[in-house]
Amino acid sequence: MRPEPGGCCCRRTVRANGCVANGEVRNGYVRSSAAAAAAAAAGQIHHVTQNGGLYKRPFNEAFEETPMLVAVLTYVGYGVLTLFGYLRDFLRYWRIEKCHHATEREEQKDFVSLYQDFENFYTRNLYMRIRDNWNRPICSVPGARVDIMERQSHDYNWSFKYTGNIIKGVINMGSYNYLGFARNTGSCQEAAAKVLEEYGAGVCSTRQEIGNLDKHEELEELVARFLGVEAAMAYGMGFATNSMNIPALVGKGCLILSDELNHASLVLGARLSGATIRIFKHNSSGVHVQVCYIDMQSLEKLLKDAIVYGQPRTRRPWKKILILVEGIYSMEGSIVRLPEVIALKKKYKAYLYLDEAHSIGALGPTGRGVVEYFGLDPEDVDVMMGTFTKSFGASGGYIGGKKELIDYLRTHSHSAVYATSLSPPVVEQIITSMKCIMGQDGTSLGKECVQQLAENTRYFRRRLKEMGFIIYGNEDSPVVPLMLYMPAKIGAFGREMLKRNIGVVVVGFPATPIIESRARFCLSAAHTKEILDTALKEIDEVGDLLQLKYSRHRLVPLLDRPFDETTYEETED
Amino acid sequence: EQWVLVEMVQALYEAPAYHLILEGILILWIIRLLFSKTYKLQERSDLTVKEKEELIEEWQPEPLVPPVPKDHPALNYNIVSGPPSHKTVVNGKECINFASFNFLGLLDNPRVKAAALASLKKYGVGTCGPRGFYGTFDVHLDLEDLLAKFMKTEEAIIYSYGFATIASAIPAYSKRGDIVFVDRAACFAIQKGLQASRSDIKLFKHNDMADLERLLKEQEIEDQKNPRKARVTRRFIVVEGLYMNTGTICPLPELVSNHVQL
Numbered sequence: 001m002r003p004e005p006g007g008c009c010c011r012r013t014v015r016a017n018g019c020v021a022n023g024e025v026r027n028g029y030v031r032s033s034a035a036a037a038a039a040a041a042a043g044q045i046h047h048v049t050q051n052g053g054l055y056k057r058p059f060n061e062a063f064e065e066t067p068m069l070v071a072v073l074t075y076v077g078y079g080v081l082t083l084f085g086y087l088r089d090f091l092r093y094w095r096i097e098k099c100h101h102a103t104e105r106e107e108q109k110d111f112v113s114l115y116q117d118f119e120n121f122y123t124r125n126l127y128m129r130i131r132d133n134w135n136r137p138i139c140s141v142p143g144a145r146v147d148i149m150e151r152q153s154h155d156y157n158w159s160f161k162y163t164g165n166i167i168k169g170v171i172n173m174g175s176y177n178y179l180g181f182a183r184n185t186g187s188c189q190e191a192a193a194k195v196l197e198e199y200g201a202g203v204c205s206t207r208q209e210i211g212n213l214d215k216h217e218e219l220e221e222l223v224a225r226f227l228g229v230e231a232a233m234a235y236g237m238g239f240a241t242n243s244m245n246i247p248a249l250v251g252k253g254c255l256i257l258s259d260e261l262n263h264a265s266l267v268l269g270a271r272l273s274g275a276t277i278r279i280f281k282h283n284s285s286g287v288h289v290q291v292c293y294i295d296m297q298s299l300e301k302l303l304k305d306a307i308v309y310g311q312p313r314t315r316r317p318w319k320k321i322l323i324l325v326e327g328i329y330s331m332e333g334s335i336v337r338l339p340e341v342i343a344l345k346k347k348y349k350a351y352l353y354l355d356e357a358h359s360i361g362a363l364g365p366t367g368r369g370v371v372e373y374f375g376l377d378p379e380d381v382d383v384m385m386g387t388f389t390k391s392f393g394a395s396g397g398y399i400g401g402k403k404e405l406i407d408y409l410r411t412h413s414h415s416a417v418y419a420t421s422l423s424p425p426v427v428e429q430i431i432t433s434m435k436c437i438m439g440q441d442g443t444s445l446g447k448e449c450v451q452q453l454a455e456n457t458r459y460f461r462r463r464l465k466e467m468g469f470i471i472y473g474n475e476d477s478p479v480v481p482l483m484l485y486m487p488a489k490i491g492a493f494g495r496e497m498l499k500r501n502i503g504v505v506v507v508g509f510p511a512t513p514i515i516e517s518r519a520r521f522c523l524s525a526a527h528t529k530e531i532l533d534t535a536l537k538e539i540d541e542v543g544d545l546l547q548l549k550y551s552r553h554r555l556v557p558l559l560d561r562p563f564d565e566t567t568y569e570e571t572e573d
Numbered sequence: 574e575q576w577v578l579v580e581m582v583q584a585l586y587e588a589p590a591y592h593l594i595l596e597g598i599l600i601l602w603i604i605r606l607l608f609s610k611t612y613k614l615q616e617r618s619d620l621t622v623k624e625k626e627e628l629i630e631e632w633q634p635e636p637l638v639p640p641v642p643k644d645h646p647a648l649n650y651n652i653v654s655g656p657p658s659h660k661t662v663v664n665g666k667e668c669i670n671f672a673s674f675n676f677l678g679l680l681d682n683p684r685v686k687a688a689a690l691a692s693l694k695k696y697g698v699g700t701c702g703p704r705g706f707y708g709t710f711d712v713h714l715d716l717e718d719l720l721a722k723f724m725k726t727e728e729a730i731i732y733s734y735g736f737a738t739i740a741s742a743i744p745a746y747s748k749r750g751d752i753v754f755v756d757r758a759a760c761f762a763i764q765k766g767l768q769a770s771r772s773d774i775k776l777f778k779h780n781d782m783a784d785l786e787r788l789l790k791e792q793e794i795e796d797q798k799n800p801r802k803a804r805v806t807r808r809f810i811v812v813e814g815l816y817m818n819t820g821t822i823c824p825l826p827e828l829v830s831n832h833v834q835l
Contacts, residue, residue: 112807114746135704139711141697149711175701175708184697192698193690199656200680201689203673210657210672212650237734243765244736249637272768307632308625320634348629351637382637393699395733408638411647418761419736425689429698505706 056375060475061283061334066485066515067550074485074515081487085125089117100158122509130491131157133506136498139166141184142175144526148503167501171535173521174505178362178478179449180526181393181433187441188393188432192425199424207410211421219427223398226434227368228378231406234398234430235415236422238357238387239265241397244414246353247273249383250322255306257299257350258324259283261332266324266355275322276312278302283334296340299323303348321350327359327370327386331512331520333473333481335359338370342380353383361391362478367437367450373476391437394429396422449525453478456523456532463536468549472518480521482539482548489546490517496545500538656681736762744770747809754788755811756780758818763811779819782827785810 091097101124132153140147150165175182183189195215205211216234223232235241246269250256254275258266261282270277281298303321310317323345325336336354345352356369364372369386371378378384384400399409410416437446457478464471470483484490487508494506508517527535543549585593620628641648655662658681661670679685692712702708713731720729732738743766747753751772755763758779767774775792777784796803812823 112805114807116805134706135709136707137709137711137714138707141695142701142707143697146707148707172707174706177701182697182699182701184694189693189697193693196686196689196693200658201685202680203657204675204680205657205673207650208647210651210653210661210663210670212652213657214652214654217652237737240734240737243740268769272765304625304629308620308628317632318634320637349632349634351634389699389701393697393701395699404636404640405638407641407648410650411641411645414761414765415736417647419734425693426698503707 055339059335059337061473063332063334063472064470064551064553066483067552070485070550071515074487077487078514081126085121088125089121100155126487128157130494132160133491133494136503137162142172142177142182143180144172144177144524144528144531145169146172146175146503148498167498170498170501170503171527171531172503173523173535174503175524176358176390176522177393177524177526178358178391178453178522179367179393179433179437179446180452180524181391181429181436182526183393188429188436191432192429195428196425201425202423203421205420206418207416207421213421213424213427215424215427215431216421219422219431220398222431222434224400226438227384227400228371229384229400230403232398232400233406233409233413233416234388234396234422234427235413236396236419238389238395238397240415240419241385241387241399242266242355243269243272244419245385245399245409246270246322246324248409248412248414249273249353250275250320253311253316253319255318255321256324257302257306257321259326259329259336261329262324262326263330263355263357266326270324278306282329282332283337296337296344299341300344303344303350307348321348322353323350324353324355327354327356327363328474328477328479330358330479331481331507331518333471333477333479333520335363335370335373335474335477338374338376342376346380351382352380353385354381356384356386357397358390358479359477360386361437361450362453363476365450367391367446388426388430392430392433394426394433396426396430453523453525456525456527459529460521460523460532460536464539465551467536467540467543468551469539469543470551478523480523481518482521483516483518483550484548485515485517485550487517489548490519492546493519493542493548496542497538500542502535502538739763740766740769743767743809743811747772747807750805751807751809752792753809753811754785756813756816756823758816758821759811759813760817763813767811779816780821780824782824785828 088097092099101120132151137149137151138146139149148167148170150163150167151160152163153160181188199213199215203211203213207216219234220232223234224230235244242263242265246256246266250273252274254273256270256273256275256277257280258270258277259282260279280296280302283296306318306321309315323341325338325341328335338354341352344350354370359373360369361367363370366372369384371381371384378400379402382401383405385397386400387397388394389396399406432441435441436443437450439446454476457476457480461471461475461480464480464482472481472483473479484493484506490506490508494504497504504519504521506517506519512518651663653661653663654665657670657673658675659670659678661668661673673680696710696712700708700710704713717729717731720731721727732741739762743753743763747767747770749771751770752775753767753770753772754775754777755767756779757776775788777788792808810828812825812828814825815822
């Protein structure tokens with residue numbers, strides 16, 4: 001096969017009789033034309049191919065539509081569970097069944113009850129049945145393999161007893177360990193131990209009082225250099241970074257445009273600020289077009305209407321408009337359409353707040369996040385926020401931006417005034433891991449980790465799609481949601497995978513819409529190919545057992561594909 | 574049956590007068606409505622596309638943050654080098670530390686440090702996940718058991734950030750429509766928790782039990798006016814053991830007797 005001029009990656013499958021299969025080639029996936037026509041007809045897969053202009057690389061995101069039969073069966077499932085829930089509540093009320101959930105003490109029986117019966121209907125009757133899939137206690141470092149403490153329940157998950165056994169070597173597909181820095185050996189851990197000896201475990205004061213160590217200054221300077229911004233400020237908790245700094249930036253008379261799938265910290269920060277909040281649809285795109293750019297219609301419409309019509313009743317102009325988006329959305333696995341958002345922001349003079357909790361370290365050729373992934377300028381984003389919990393193996397959050405912004409936050413942020421600063425060993429862990437990613441510690445470990453994560457992501461996603469599961473999200477995001485839909489399968493999937501020594505995270509209502517429950521895999525640079533292959537084999541088995549392979553767009557598996565996707569394949573011509 | 578014209582005309586003659594007049598008025602009204610112009614509720618002129626573009630061009634937002642003067646007292650932090658124990662080095666000078674919340678002096682206790690070091694060697698630094706998704710370690714569970722025994726309660730729960738503890742606990746129980754009686758000198762974290770919970774807040778004077786009694790009695794009178802609503806509103810009192818803002822201790826025995834009485 002002749003390599004295509006221009007370096008485009010192009011493959012053709014070979015049929016049994018030796019002739020080359022004809023079909024559309026799109027970024028390494030070969031589809032037969034019939035399937036492609038069906039895909040286009042289904043109309044629910046949005047693909048953006050090379051489109052020159054805003055996107056320098058292809059942006060492949062897919063949210064396959066729920067098959068109708070599956071949706072109906074899911075609703076039926078929830079209906080049956082609700083009926084049984086009412087039956088059990090009835091039995092509990094008439095004392096036929098023992099009541100395990102929390103009740104008031106005798107002295108407080110005539111107080112208004114703390115929980116209305118209906119509020120907790122879901123928790124009592126649905127969540128309790130499969131509660132053993134969450135809050136699983138571990139007793140080792142959360143790396144690629146983890147040790148889980150075994151627990152048993154004799155009263156249907158109302159209480160757990162620890163048997164004392166430890167399930168060793170469970171493959172960990174649930175922890176946010178994207179670059180593999182969750183280690184208890186190595187240079188990061190030694191540096192953190194040294195600082196712990198020297199400085200102690202805590203700070204016991206706020207930043208503005210006496211809690212600002214020289215370590216914090218060093219960290220902030222390093223974070224600013226890492227992101228490519230003028231200055232940065234670090235906070236003790238990622239969630240609190242959002243909920244305490246958004247109120248400092250906007251107030252009454254300002255408008256916040258927030259994506260519909262934003263994280264609870266962004267929603268809480270927006271609510272506490274007192275500004276008006278309007279929601280735009282997630283990664284809203286227009287028609288499936290091959291050549292022109294896809295504009296974010298919902299966001300643009302909101303911006304236009306906001307500026308033209310002003311505040312709701314007084315018609316005064318808005319003081320400022322702040323757009324809240326995330327880098328990678330952890331429940332969908334999708335990446336924000338940053339080039340379009342920045343184009344809109346410049347056109348309508350709004351400010352952009354980018355929450356890179358999951359994407360920092362995980363995207364981009366050198367791990368600088370979603371801004372580098374799209375090849376954009378960090379100066380375009382007004383407020384770059386992120387957390388150190390996920391890719392750096394520590395805890396805390398940061399905000400980066402222009403010097404005036406950081407000066408203002410140093411004086412006016414609620415966290416700087418009232419909350420304690422980061423603890424010294426944690427700061428040292430962040431500094432060491434960040435230097436490692438930047439390559440400043442003299443090794444190429446950081447670069448290798450970033451590359452390994454990218455390869456793992458592509459490989460894992462492709463193999464799952466080939467098996468026939470419905471996978472949401474972007475091709476390059478290390479968060480892989482696998483759709484389960486039916487409530488019983490949530491519990492079954494979690495338990496079956498644990499039986500096969502793989503720890504996964506399953507998510508249902510209310511974190512996701514009620515019929516779209518899913519299992520979410522978080523890939524890591526610490527996962528080797530053997531670990532991924534084992535996991536994929538088990539997922540395949542469980543998928544067949546539970547009939548999870550809903551996808552109607554099967555990809556033709558490419559034969560003899562080497563692990564690294566960017567090489568050519570030798571086929572007969 | 575056929576519609577015979579003669580019979581219809583006869584029926585018209587036989588109908589009573591008021592009936593005919595009423596029908597006539599109704600028919601005239603219908604004709605008027607059919608032929609009158611449609612009207613708009615308000616004078617509203619839709620903007621043209623050009624006008625909208627002009628408005629978008631003209632709009633200037635405020636700067637994202639107002640400028641901070643260079644001599645703002647909180648702008649330049651004091652840099653502490655070395656551990657913040659009872660003697661600490663601030664901005665290069667050695668000082669006696671009266672500023673940290675290091676009440677029991679455990680910050681540089683060697684046993685604490687040794688235990689932390691052992692845990693670091695076993696678990697690494699971060700937990701890489703929330704409590705629900707493989708972020709619960711056996712040490713978390715042990716600490717919760719210990720805390721419950723220490724505080725003599727049934728169970729305990731721990732949070733990773735001090736500020737977030739009370740700020741998340743209050744909205745978990747108190748929702749819109751509930752009433753919270755809180756001291757005026759409550760700390761910022763409590764204030765944020767109350768703001769997030771959207772409940773009714775009633776402030777009473779700092780450490781003043783008589784004021785709290787007065788508020789509770791007022792609430793009782795309100796309840797009697799509307800007993801149905803009173804049966805579903807929860808009531809909470811939030812106080813601090815040792816107030817961060819004033820340094821005083823709350824009068825707990827009187828509070829407990831108050832609360833039981835209610």
